[in-house]
Each structure stands twice: as C-alpha cells, then as structure tokens.
Amino acid sequence: MDACSAGTRTILIHDVPERAVCVHDAVPPQEVLAIDERMAKTTARPESDFSMVETKIHRFPAALRGIGGDDGRYISPSVVAIGPYHRGELRLQKMEEVKLAAAYCLCRNSGSTLEVYKKVLSVVGAARGCYDADDVSVKGLSDADFAAMMFLYACFPLQASIQKDIFLLENQIPWLVLDIVTQFMPVDLRQFVDDMGAKFLPGGMEQAKKSCPRWQTLCGCSKAPTTPTAGTIRGGGGGTEQYKPPHLLGLLWFTLMGNMPAxxxxxxxxxxxxxxxxxxxxxxxxxxxxxxxxxxxxxxxxxxxxxxxxxxSPLFLSKVTACWLVNLAALEASTSGARKHSKE
Structure with a gap:
C-alpha cells in the first residue's frame, strides 16, 4: 500500500518537497504551520540569548556551586544586594537606607536628582534585558520599580567599597547604568577596579595605594578627584586599551586577563x-x-x-581575593565560547 494511505494526504511545509510528510486529514494544515512557527520561535530565543551571553548578568553556574564555599559564601552577598537577584533577602535590608543616602549625596553633588534619574530611565529597557526575564526576582518587577532599583544600586558602589560583594557574579548591575551615573561623579571607576586586581599579587595592593590616591576616594577616605577617568583601562602589563565591560566583575576579569599575549x-x-x-x-x-x-x-x-x-604567576589569596577568583571562574564558565576578547 502507498505510504500515504486512504484518509491521509501529503502536506508540503514551506513548499519544500523534501520535507513532505503524511498527515492525517483530521490535522488541518494551519496546525502544522503553527507547530512550525512555535519551533522557529523556540529556536530564536536560545540564539538571541547566546548572542547576549557576554553582557548578561548570570546566576552562578550550578556545576560550580561546589566551589562556592560553605553556605554559598562566595555566591551570596554578605552585606549588600546590588541588582535584583538578592534584593529580597532579609539579612541585607539594613543597607537599603545606606543606598538612599548614597544616592542623595551623589544627586546633591551633581545638582539634580531628576537629571540623574532620567538618564538611568533612558537605558532601563536595555538594562532589564541583561537579566534573565524568567527569574523570579526580575519577573515581578514593574519598569518603574526596576528603574528605581538601578538608580539606587548604581549610586551605591560608586561611593562605598564593599569589596567582597561588588565582585560577585550574581551581585552585578549592567555597566551601561554605571557608565551613566559616573557622568555625574568624578570617580575613576576603571582605575579602582585595576587597583583591586592588584590585590591578587603579593604586595600589589600597597603599591597601588601609593601610586593611585584615587583608591581612597571609593573607600570614603579622601576628597574626590577633580578629573574623571579618560575611559581607558590599564592592564597588568601597563598597556592601555579601550574596553566596554558588561559589569564590574567583567571589568575585573579584563584587568587581569585582557592584556595577556595571544x-x-x-x-x-x-x-x-x-x-x-x-x-x-x-x-x-x-x-x-x-x-x-x-x-x-x-x-x-x-x-x-x-x-x-x-x-x-604568584598569587595572593585572602578571603576576599579567593571569593573573587571563584566568581571570575564562574563568569568564564557562564560566557565560555562567546567572549569577544577571548583568545583562540
């Protein structure tokens, strides 16, 4: 008997003869096309997610949670939540008032809360796209609440040095938000991250303090510098290269690894x-x-x-740098194969 027996017919999907299939008369052609459309959409989403994998704010990879320390001490923030993933944890709520105070100081110095907030609001859509839309911590947030959160969290790391927490993979906000806020505050954020990278080297942090007094600014120990950063990053080898990081942890990675010879x-x-x-x-x-x-x-x-x-390479590991090293490994695992600056 013919492969397409009585009661069945051949339907060409997208008019491609090689894809001819036998479908029972009870299944209308529009249902087959609907299935085909669903398959296309399902395929498009992972492709889109992969194209943005380098700029995403990732959750800590499940495969690496074994090196996250007891009770996830290298994964979860100890003092302050930066971004949506940990913002609801009760033990971190005391810092919410500090964030408000930090934002107030920044806006007072810049002259206009409205101007700073409007700038942040202009990139809120792109910033939201950097997080997993299906994550429970993001899904329930309105655009207004998300914008307010970005505004407060962006102001906070610029005026406080919570060293362990600001370089956790799950505790990041997009660089495009930080970049806007730095326009209103003369802080050399790139230099700060460069100096933090020096903490991995024996004696490197003390030398960084001597060579760059701006480090003290972010620790609240001195008056802010009068000239903002020129937008370049100095790698460990002394070279200078333009680089737009995805977030602070990504900038730390580039500070340490971006100048390595190909x-x-x-x-x-x-x-x-x-x-x-x-x-x-x-x-x-x-x-x-x-x-x-x-x-x-x-x-x-x-x-x-x-x-x-x-x-x-000589490596100095303290409780803080060990935590950073674990999160740098988690970042590499999360963006493996998609990093624009990775060396082949």
Missing part, C-alpha cells in the same frame, strides 16, 4: 598525574617556579637540559 592565552590542561603538590612534581623533575611575566594567570612549562620548570 600566544599565551590558549590553555592546555596537564595530565591528571601532574596535578600534584610541589614536592611530588620535583620528584619527577618538574620544578615549580614563580613567573616574572607582567600578566596575571601565566602558566606554562619550559624545558631545561635535565629538568623542566612549571612557571606559575
């Missing part, structure tokens, strides 16, 4: 047998040696006549 940015994993302590490596002829390169994250093996050297 030929050094391709990481190759070591065999599991080499994942050992320095003593075990030495026993098989591999000497652990501090790298003298200017960039963060240098990791390579150099062969010598009778032995090899495993070169690693």
């Amino acid at each position: 030929d050094m940015a391709t990481y190759k994993g070591f065999p599991r047998s080499l994942s050992s302590c320095a003593v075990e490596l030495a026993e098989i002829g591999v000497m652990l040696t501090p790298s003298k390169e200017a960039w963060f994250g240098d990791m390579r093996v150099e062969r010598c006549s009778l032995y090899g050297e495993l070169l690693l």
